[in-house]
Structure formats: C-alpha cells, structure tokens
Amino acid sequence: MMNDDKSAQLLTMESAIQSGNDEALVEENTIEAWLSCQEQRIKLIYTRPTENLLHLPSSLSFLTLSSCSLTNGALAVCLQGLTSLKRLHIAQIMSLTSFPSPEVLQCLSALKKLYIHSCWCLRSLGGLREVTSLSEVEIDSCISLELVDGNGIATIPSSLEKLSISGCHFHHKLQKLCIIGFGHLHSLESLSLNNMPDMCFLEGLSCPNLQDVHLINIPKLTAESFSQHHAWKSFTISSSEMLSLMLSIKDFKLPEKLYFKHYDEPSIKFESSANFTSIKSLEFSDSKVMSLPRSLENLSCLERIAFIQCPNLSSLPVFPSSLQQIEIRGCECLKRTCQAPNGENWPKVEHIRWKLFEFSNYKGGVSFTIQMG
Known part of the structure; x- marks a missing residue:
C-alpha cells in the first residue's frame, strides 16, 4: 500500500512538471508530492522507533542537532527533562516534520534561543507557543513551515523579543502573516524578514516595544502593512521602492x-x-x-x-x-x-x-x- 502511495506521488510530480501551465501551481504540487514521499520514506526507515530514541542529561545547556535522521518522536524524547537547556540549534534534518507537543516543550523552562535552519520537511512548530522563556527565534530556509495554526495565530510564544525569518518563500501561506499572529508579541523588539518575495501583507508592526525592523527582499509588500506602525529606532531595507x-x-x-x-x-x-x-x-x-x-x-x-x-x-x-x-x-x-x-x-x-x-x-x-x- 505504501509503495502504491509513493508511486502515485511520483506520478503527481511528473505530471506537474510536464504540464507547465501555472508555474506557481506546478511548484506547489511538486513540493507537496516530494514532502509526501519523504514522509513515506521516514515511516519505512523507522519501523522500530525505540532503537532511535536519545536520552540526554538534564544539566545540558546547549544542544545542536544537525544533518541527522531524527524523527518527531525521537526529538520529543531528546528534549524531555532538559530543564537547563538555554540554546537549541536544529539544522538540516529532513526527517523532521513537527516539533513536540506542549506537554513536552513546557519542560524547557530555561530555553532562551532557538535556531531552525534548512529543515525542509518541517511543517509545524507544535507546542512551541508554551515555551514562555524564549526570547529569540531564528528560522531560515524552512520551506514547508506553517507559522500560524488553523485559527491564524502564530505558533510562537508572546515572550519573544527577537524574531528572524528568512528564505521561507516557497510556501503560499506565508503570503500573509495575520495581525493575530504578531499582535500578541508585546515584548517583540526586533523583527527581521528576509527573502520572502511572495508575501504581500504583514500585520502586527504596531507591537508596542518594536524598535528594529528589517525587511529585505519583500517586493510585494503593500502600504497597508504599515498603517498602524509606530516610531522605530532603526529600519533596514533593500530597495528604493520600499523607501518610496x-x-x-x-x-x-x-x-x-x-x-x-x-x-x-x-x-x-x-x-x-x-x-x-x-x-x-x-x-x-x-x-x-x-x-x-x-x-x-x-x-x-x-x-x-x-x-x-x-x-x-x-x-x-x-x-x-x-x-x-x-x-x-x-x-x-x-x-x-x-x-x-x-x-x-x-x-x-x-x-x-x-x-x-x-x-x-x-x-x-x-x-x-x-x-x-
């Protein structure tokens, strides 16, 4: 049955590429089919997940996970009980599709900084909103990530002071980041959005403590995004059109x-x-x-x-x-x-x-x- 599913997805990829009618639609269908194949591959590889669980000492303060075949379940076990963890860096893990649940992430009571780079299959940040100790989040080249839940609320905690999102330009849901998502970030001081050429509308720039705003390569952004802005200390841009x-x-x-x-x-x-x-x-x-x-x-x-x-x-x-x-x-x-x-x-x-x-x-x-x- 699994092989049949993979064959169907491969046929979807092939037909999407050959049709060439709508470039954006072709790209989206191809990505979705590729992600489905990745998920099926992960299920085949990890038929015995208990052999891949990793238990770490609770005194750990810094953790980097990079270029390894880590499943969602294994990550949950890794993070359980890490009450002293201050900085977490996750990079180039293609088998990861979701962060753990709120029950798991709530134990990260000391976590201050989170960096997620090039995790192409990551779709959800899970219960990250419950990690209220977080002050800095950096997300780079996570092309499948959905930053908001079904209600349009950003899956990031309100304690955040610095948020950087870069290279997440393939996912259609990033065309709009809703005001509910950024509006609750009352502690946000620095916002950096880079290389998101499809995003047209951004709300939430009226966060009361926002001081530093970086908007690099966001050519479709409209003036409506700034209708409720307040005075910032610094502003970084990449084009004369943005200045105009x-x-x-x-x-x-x-x-x-x-x-x-x-x-x-x-x-x-x-x-x-x-x-x-x-x-x-x-x-x-x-x-x-x-x-x-x-x-x-x-x-x-x-x-x-x-x-x-x-x-x-x-x-x-x-x-x-x-x-x-x-x-x-x-x-x-x-x-x-x-x-x-x-x-x-x-x-x-x-x-x-x-x-x-x-x-x-x-x-x-x-x-x-x-x-x-």
Missing part, C-alpha cells in the same frame, strides 16, 4: 537609523520633498550602489555614515556639517579615493571628526586606521 513606499504613507516618520542592505540598484534617490531630518545614522552594506544623491547634504541631523562591502562605490557627495563619523569597510575603490592628502574624496571627508577605514596589511590580515579630524 514608506514615504508615501501619511505621517510616516523615518527612524534615527536607516540602513540599506543587499541594495542591488546602481543609485539611490532621496526625494527632496521628504523629511529626512530625523535620520542620524545612515548605512549601506553588501550593496551594488555606485552613486549617492546630492541631496544627502540636506540631512541636517546626520551624525554617522557607513559603507560596508560596497565594491562599486568610488565617489561621494558633499556631506552635511553635522556628520561626525564615517566608516569604510570592504570598499577598496572608495577607500583609495578617501586617502589624505590627494584622494579625490579627501576634501569631502577631511572635516569629519572620526574616520574609520579598513585596509589589508602586508601579512594578508585586516586592520583599521582611525583618524581624527
């Missing part, structure tokens, strides 16, 4: 710290009509930007600017007199043009009090030079 979207929202106030990460456009534009006076720190990292706007001079409260791993950037605009610190790391072209006394950009940075430049020394290492104006 923010500025189009009535009464939206830019935070003190504005960061551009993985910005793949050659230039950036600051609209002259926008109010940038709230920005004190501006940073570009891992970006392909080649030029900066002249209007940067109008950021009258700007105190710090940083360029990290921006290999295409070689020239700088005139900076405002308020600027006190400039940092250049991993930008060889820019670093050369900012050297005293003959660098092309030296006259533009000479007045800045703190200049932090990274350079490679003759031994192949990395060093820093700090210059005071």
Whole structure:
C-alpha cells in the first residue's frame, strides 16, 4: 500500500512538471508530492522507533542537532527533562516534520534561543507557543513551515523579543502573516524578514516595544502593512521602492537609523520633498550602489555614515556639517579615493571628526586606521 502511495506521488510530480501551465501551481504540487514521499520514506526507515530514541542529561545547556535522521518522536524524547537547556540549534534534518507537543516543550523552562535552519520537511512548530522563556527565534530556509495554526495565530510564544525569518518563500501561506499572529508579541523588539518575495501583507508592526525592523527582499509588500506602525529606532531595507513606499504613507516618520542592505540598484534617490531630518545614522552594506544623491547634504541631523562591502562605490557627495563619523569597510575603490592628502574624496571627508577605514596589511590580515579630524 505504501509503495502504491509513493508511486502515485511520483506520478503527481511528473505530471506537474510536464504540464507547465501555472508555474506557481506546478511548484506547489511538486513540493507537496516530494514532502509526501519523504514522509513515506521516514515511516519505512523507522519501523522500530525505540532503537532511535536519545536520552540526554538534564544539566545540558546547549544542544545542536544537525544533518541527522531524527524523527518527531525521537526529538520529543531528546528534549524531555532538559530543564537547563538555554540554546537549541536544529539544522538540516529532513526527517523532521513537527516539533513536540506542549506537554513536552513546557519542560524547557530555561530555553532562551532557538535556531531552525534548512529543515525542509518541517511543517509545524507544535507546542512551541508554551515555551514562555524564549526570547529569540531564528528560522531560515524552512520551506514547508506553517507559522500560524488553523485559527491564524502564530505558533510562537508572546515572550519573544527577537524574531528572524528568512528564505521561507516557497510556501503560499506565508503570503500573509495575520495581525493575530504578531499582535500578541508585546515584548517583540526586533523583527527581521528576509527573502520572502511572495508575501504581500504583514500585520502586527504596531507591537508596542518594536524598535528594529528589517525587511529585505519583500517586493510585494503593500502600504497597508504599515498603517498602524509606530516610531522605530532603526529600519533596514533593500530597495528604493520600499523607501518610496514608506514615504508615501501619511505621517510616516523615518527612524534615527536607516540602513540599506543587499541594495542591488546602481543609485539611490532621496526625494527632496521628504523629511529626512530625523535620520542620524545612515548605512549601506553588501550593496551594488555606485552613486549617492546630492541631496544627502540636506540631512541636517546626520551624525554617522557607513559603507560596508560596497565594491562599486568610488565617489561621494558633499556631506552635511553635522556628520561626525564615517566608516569604510570592504570598499577598496572608495577607500583609495578617501586617502589624505590627494584622494579625490579627501576634501569631502577631511572635516569629519572620526574616520574609520579598513585596509589589508602586508601579512594578508585586516586592520583599521582611525583618524581624527
């Protein structure tokens, strides 16, 4: 019977690939069929589960489970009684489909940090919501994971202070994270969402303690997601479209710290009509930007600017007199043009009090030079 089920799923995968009518539907059907085959394979492998149970000492404080054939039941046994566990890291376990029940996870009374990476078959976080000691959760490349239960409530505890979700872009249910899911995270201070190109709507950005927001490669996000936002301390984005979207929202106030990460456009534009006076720190990292706007001079409260791993950037605009610190790391072209006394950009940075430049020394290492104006 099991072989018949696998054959049917393989036929589903084959027909989905051959049809090619709807790319999104083909992708979803293929993933579902592949997951079903994985589940059937796991049942065949673990016909005697008692031989695969793992008992660990209750004094354990850090646990990493990686690249092993661990079943749902075996994980439950692993975690039972780990009352001292502070950090749990689970990575690349393709046989895992669900976290244990609330009864099992409630014993993790000391758990502070949870990292889940590349567990492609993981569908449910089980009773994770009951682990009220958790303060930080990071989920990366778990393409089958459903973050909400049947009632649309996120399966993460309200005690969370830092949440990072990355690379979960294949699952259609991630197109919308409901307000019920994030609205109960009253302790949330940092939210990072990366590489989720299909997500259109995000609610819950009005969490009262939310200070740091990272939205990287979420091109379909709409302005409605920010209708009830409050002032943040820092905001990290990856495109000019996201910046324009923010500025189009009535009464939206830019935070003190504005960061551009993985910005793949050659230039950036600051609209002259926008109010940038709230920005004190501006940073570009891992970006392909080649030029900066002249209007940067109008950021009258700007105190710090940083360029990290921006290999295409070689020239700088005139900076405002308020600027006190400039940092250049991993930008060889820019670093050369900012050297005293003959660098092309030296006259533009000479007045800045703190200049932090990274350079490679003759031994192949990395060093820093700090210059005071």
